[in-house]
Amino acid sequence: MKAKNHIIWHEHSISKKDRHLKNGHKSCVLWFTGLSGSGKSTLANAIDAYLFEKGFQSYVLDGDNIRHGLNKDLGFTISDRKENIRRIGEVAKLFVDSGTIVSTAFISPFEEDRMEVRKLFSKDEFIEVYVYCPFEICVKRDPKSLYKKAINGEIKHFTGLTSPYEEPKNPDIIIDTNSHSLEKCVQIIINHLKFKKILN
Template structure:
């Protein structure tokens, strides 16, 4: 959707994004986790969030399932609804980044065009694509919600990796290969990247 509500005007804030970031001693950004269902996106994201909290960083997670319980509860999983799902969360994430937070979204977000759309909303360096790279065989073995089994049985349609495609990120800022790493190791890789690139202070 590109339609805008009529008779509305954007209001500038007295406190800038830079001032909010300075108050929090960090550079706001959006960690956009993408990967197949069962890849470990939410698990790794939560581990990273806990590490950031322990370091007195200001962060928040916008989890895919949680958002579908409220804001996006009216959407299904057709290609059209997936696009709208990402459009809405991208706009919400932008507001969170503007508040000075390190924001996390954990969505399958299978289409590169949608991830590019989310990136385009933010300033340079604020969008960090985090590819949680887990082979589909491992995702199916885990199948924590039993979704792959249902998809294989035809009980779920438009399931990513089965009867709906997934665009593998070609140049993610952070590429996490989970097959031979613990959750802690994956999370540390991401936190170390944030530290090395100056988003959060060094210990």
């Protein structure tokens, strides 16, 4: 008999709805996906700063930071990338259950993986934000010199070069960071949160 057959879900004494009422807003995950250099982390942190200043409960889960701890045992093969996203999906679910608006900044290159994460959440709790930026602009930005290293063969399985990126088919929001200022991008997302009544 598998060990999981002995594991029983324990209901919390404080519900997610209770936390929403206390916080004065609902919770959700803003799932930022896009190529390296598209501006996912910059935008996620700008959203977090805006929400923090307004007194909302928020947090950022960043791809690189997570790989320093929780997912430090994973590489960049397709199977490892899938497991990376699966774990982050589960962590994001815990944050949403805690009443937090959590922003996740991960390339998350595969549509199937993003759809599996979406299934973990109730309606309107998972907001897929496609951070679009032309490939050539991402390469030009290259803030971490990753494209340069990948082109030189120092990094294998690099998304956009030697590993595919599947654009979201039906994202909730598309943000063009090459055409809009950071302030404009933030406002687009905040307006969406208000429209969905996550923020009052």
